[in-house]
Amino acid sequence: xxxxxxxxxxxxxxxxxxxxxxxxxxxxxxxxxxxxxxxxxxxxxxxxxxxxxxxxxxxxxxxxxxxxxxxxxxxxxxxxxxxxxxxxxxxxxxxxxxxxxxxxxxxxxxxxxxxxxxxxxxxxxxxxxxxxxxxxxxxxxxxxxxxxxxxxxxxxxxxxxxxxxxxxxxxxxxxxxxxxxxxxxxxxxxxxxxxxxxxxxxxxxxxxxxxxxxxxxxxxxxxxxxxxxxxxxxxxxxxxxxxxxxxxxxxxxxxxxxxxxxxxxxxxxxxxxxxxxxxxxxxxxxxxxxxxxxxxxxxxxxxxxxxxxxxxxxxxxxx
Amino acid sequence: xxxxxxxxxxxxxxxxxxxxxxxxxxxxxxxxxxxxxxxxxxxxxxxxxxxxxxxxxxxxxxxxxxxxxxxxxxxxxxxxxxxxxxxxxxxxxxxxxxxxxxxxxxxxxxxxxxxxxxxxxxxxxxxxxxxxxxxxxxxxxxxxxxxxxxxxxxxxxxxxxxxxxxxxxxxxxxxxxxxxxxxxxxxxxxxxxxxxxxxxxxxxxxxxxxxxxxxxxxxxxxxxxxxxxxxxxxxxxxxxxxxxxxxxxxxxxxxxxxxxxxxxxxxxxxxxxxxxxxxxxxxxxxxxxxxx
Numbered sequence: 001x002x003x004x005x006x007x008x009x010x011x012x013x014x015x016x017x018x019x020x021x022x023x024x025x026x027x028x029x030x031x032x033x034x035x036x037x038x039x040x041x042x043x044x045x046x047x048x049x050x051x052x053x054x055x056x057x058x059x060x061x062x063x064x065x066x067x068x069x070x071x072x073x074x075x076x077x078x079x080x081x082x083x084x085x086x087x088x089x090x091x092x093x094x095x096x097x098x099x100x101x102x103x104x105x106x107x108x109x110x111x112x113x114x115x116x117x118x119x120x121x122x123x124x125x126x127x128x129x130x131x132x133x134x135x136x137x138x139x140x141x142x143x144x145x146x147x148x149x150x151x152x153x154x155x156x157x158x159x160x161x162x163x164x165x166x167x168x169x170x171x172x173x174x175x176x177x178x179x180x181x182x183x184x185x186x187x188x189x190x191x192x193x194x195x196x197x198x199x200x201x202x203x204x205x206x207x208x209x210x211x212x213x214x215x216x217x218x219x220x221x222x223x224x225x226x227x228x229x230x231x232x233x234x235x236x237x238x239x240x241x242x243x244x245x246x247x248x249x250x251x252x253x254x255x256x257x258x259x260x261x262x263x264x265x266x267x268x269x270x271x272x273x274x275x276x277x278x279x280x281x282x283x284x285x286x287x288x289x290x291x292x293x294x295x296x297x298x299x300x301x302x303x304x305x306x307x308x309x310x311x312x313x314x315x316x317x318x319x
Numbered sequence: 320x321x322x323x324x325x326x327x328x329x330x331x332x333x334x335x336x337x338x339x340x341x342x343x344x345x346x347x348x349x350x351x352x353x354x355x356x357x358x359x360x361x362x363x364x365x366x367x368x369x370x371x372x373x374x375x376x377x378x379x380x381x382x383x384x385x386x387x388x389x390x391x392x393x394x395x396x397x398x399x400x401x402x403x404x405x406x407x408x409x410x411x412x413x414x415x416x417x418x419x420x421x422x423x424x425x426x427x428x429x430x431x432x433x434x435x436x437x438x439x440x441x442x443x444x445x446x447x448x449x450x451x452x453x454x455x456x457x458x459x460x461x462x463x464x465x466x467x468x469x470x471x472x473x474x475x476x477x478x479x480x481x482x483x484x485x486x487x488x489x490x491x492x493x494x495x496x497x498x499x500x501x502x503x504x505x506x507x508x509x510x511x512x513x514x515x516x517x518x519x520x521x522x523x524x525x526x527x528x529x530x531x532x533x534x535x536x537x538x539x540x541x542x543x544x545x546x547x548x549x550x551x552x553x554x555x556x557x558x559x560x561x562x563x564x565x566x567x568x569x570x571x572x573x574x575x576x577x578x579x580x581x582x583x584x585x586x587x588x589x590x591x592x593x594x595x596x597x598x599x600x601x602x603x604x605x606x607x608x609x610x611x
Contacts, residue, residue, distance in 0.1 A: 036513040037436035044427035044446075047419075047483035051461070052449050058460025115353055118346045133597055134354045136604070137361075140589055142542035144560040145582050148567050149364050152575065160363065192357070197604060204605035253455050256544040260564060274455045274545070281459045282549060294456040301451045 059298075062291035069285045080292040090293065092268050093276045100187050100272065101251035107191040108247045109240065112198030117228075119199065120206050132203070136196040143193060143256035150189045151176065151261055179269035182262045186270045190257045194250065198243050205239030206232070237316045245308050249301060273297050361586065367579035368392055392580035396566065399577065402584065404555055405562035408474060412558055413541040415478045420487050420536050421529055428491030429517050433503065443492075450485045455545060462549050476550035477558065481540060487532050494528035495521065531603035534596075559585055 063080050067073030084090060119131055138146055153160050154175035162172045175185040209232060217227050233240075255274040258264050264271030264279070271279075273293065281290035371389045396402050430436075431443055454461070465476040502524075503516045511519070522529075547558045554565065566581045593600060 033435045033513075034437070037430045037434045037439075040426040040430035040434065040513070040517070041442070042426075043423040044483055044488060047423055048446075048449070051480045052452060052457070052483055055457035055460040055464065056452055058463070059457050062460060062463075115350070118350055121343070121346050123347075129597075131350050131354055132601060133593070134357045136601065137590070137593060138357060139604075140538045140542075140593055140600070141586055142544070142560045142563070144542075144544050144563050145585050148563055148578065148582055149360050151567075152367075153360055153363070196357075200601060200605045249450075249453070253453055255455070256560070259544065259548075260567075277455065277458065278545065278549070281462070287459050287463070291459045294459060298452055298456045301453070301456075305451055 059291045059294050062288050063295055065288040067287040069287060073288060076288070080289050083289060084292060084296065089268060090276065093271050093273055094296075096183055096269060097252065097254075097272045100183050100190075100254065100270070101248065103187040104191050104194070104251040104254070105244065105247050107187070108195055108198040109243060111191075112195050112243070113202055113236075113240075115195070116199045116202030116206060117232075119203055132200070135199050138193045139196045141193070143190075144260055146193050147189055147257050147260035150185070150192075154185055154261070176262050177266060179266050182266060182270040185261055186254065186257045186272075189261060190251075190254055194247070198247065201243055202236070202239060205236050209235045241308070241312045241316045245305065248304055248308070252297065252301060252304075364579050364582050364586075367575060368583040370576055370579075373575045392574075392576040393584065395574070395577045396581045396584065400562055400566050400581070401555060402562065402566075402581065405557055405559045406585075406588075408556060409541055409559040412474055412477045412547075413537045415474075416481050416540045417533050417537045419478070419482045420484045421533060423482060424484055424487030424491045424532060425522070425525065425529065426517070427488045428493075429495050429521060431488065431492045432495035433521075434513070446485045446488050449483075454480060458545065458549055465550060471550050472553045472556055474556065477540075477543075477546050480546065484536070487536065490532055491525075491528060494525060498524055527602070527606075530599060531606055534600055534603045 062073070064075060064077060065073035066076045066079070115135065119128060119135075152158075154162075156162060156172055156174045156177065159175070161175070162170075165173065173181055175181050213231060213235070214227060217231055222230065252272075253274055254272045255278070258270045258272055258275055259278075262270045264275050268276075274297070277290050277293050277297070280286050280293060369388045369390070369392070371391070427446075431439065431446075461480050462471070465471050465479075470476045470479070498521065502520055506516045506520050542560060543558075544560045544564075547561045551557050551561070557565065563578075563581055563585055567578045
């Protein structure tokens with residue numbers, strides 16, 4: 001799967017080498033390339049081995065141990081994995097993470113597209129620039145600063161958000177202290193920070209659609225909705241796909257917002273998997289089990305990405 | 320609102336002009352509300368930083384006019400936490416990661432785009448596959464390794480783990496693909512080796528692509544909370560995101576004005592850089608989507 005995707009992505013017209021390397025006389029490989037490649041790849045390969053491959057093997061190895069930082073670990077076989085299935089807390093954390101991730105994804109994909117389309121309508125350049133900069137700014141500010149600001153604004157009795165909501169008749173919402181609203185707060189604050197990125201990527205995608213196509217559609221009498229759904233959206237599908245993949249991976253790694261806003265609470269209502277891993281490893285010092293949970297997160301990301309690539313082949317249109 | 324405009328339009332035979340004015344008003348209304356939702360929280364925190372007492376800050380509605388502005392809150396930040404150390408640490412960490420990634424990603428990107436070698440496709444598949452193993456997954460063994468090496472509580476523990484970047488390699492490989500092949504062929508005929516082609520032909524043409532990766536990498540690691548939280552236990556070695564949380568206290572125990580001043584000092588430099596380099600930042604982030 002990955003292999004074919006990559007081969008398509010490579011797309012430099014090189015035929016796949018099918019014969020044994022040594023006896024294929026027509027290979028255009030220059031003799032020097034192998035050594036040059038080794039030299040050019042060395043910095044990446046070194047850091048990959050040390051900081052990606054070794055820890056990945058480490059996380060798998062640790063999952064077979066009970067390890068608490070004070071003593072060296074003891075081998076406990078598959079106990080950590082059987083524990084996964086009976087851990088009702090983990091199930092709850094995965095449920096809340098998935099719900100929050102889907103909401104963050106939906107806001108980025110749908111609201112992001114709406115705002116990007118609105119930004120691309122006719123308006124003075126300086127106003128467009130102002131909007132674009134305001135939307136993007138939270139993206140470059142640190143999540144912890146953003147979450148701290150919102151911790152004040154979402155305060156139940158003294159926060160501005162509830163004060164303004166009072167004008168439209170909404171009673172004081174306990175944003176950070178109730179299990180119904182805490183996940184909503186995490187979703188809103190995270191989306192507030194990230195949607196500018198999605199908007200900007202959408203705008204770049206919209207601008208790359210040739211004007212002639214839209215003009216041709218106008219000449220043919222297509223109205224604005226037809227033009228959007230029949231022309232813009234299909235031509236934008238690679239951008240949508242890119243944003244879905246990136247935002248999914250990001251949404252499953254949310255950590256700072258629940259950490260600062262709600263401490264994952266109340267209970268586990270707004271706890272994300274990454275926060276659960278952090279708590280298990282560095283507060284309960286249960287490193288083996290934390291690694292096992294880490295493996296489940298890795299599997300979730302792999303499965304989601306593979307599904308997205310498969311789906312994209314049917315629905316993504318690369319003009 | 321939108322649907323009603325659409326539905327009534329054909330019946331009343333509104334002129335396209337009227338309809339388009341309505342749509343434009345709606346467009347601007349939505350954009351202004353969205354921009355307000357983004358700008359207002361920042362404005363509020365800046366104002367809080369300049370206010371003398373917390374009672375004033377919690378008054379609703381917030382008064383837009385602040386009678387007695389004060390800068391005392393900023394002084395209190397420096398009394399409570401080593402703020403300048405946080406900033407310095409963050410600059411060193413984000414700067415070093417960026418510099419290291421520019422080296423690892425540009426060389427690897429060049430190799431994958433321009434060199435022929437055995438196992439290229441397999442290696443590249445491994446690079447792409449590693450996108451699915453984020454640091455959050457391997458944080459426990461990374462911590463153990465850093466602890467064994469005695470690097471926890473040093474900035475090395477924050478700089479080393481992110482040096483390899485699959486995203487960066489992919490981004491720069493796409494960029495090198497986009498450069499015309501005639502360039503390096505001409506250089507090769509002139510007798511240049513790969514090192515010379517890379518440094519004297521390819522890199523000089525790669526400014527914007529390197530800037531894109533640099534800006535994205537720097538902002539990402541400037542803002543990271545997890546790695547410093549795990550690796551650093553010593554206030555003097557902490558980075559700005561954790562420093563702000565320390566300043567705020569676990570349950571908002573600190574004075575609001577002081578916390579606001581800390582947040583403001585963390586944001587203002589970013590805002591200035593952002594406004595100065597806006598065109599480039601916008602371009603960089605926008606093109607990250609187009610290149611993939």
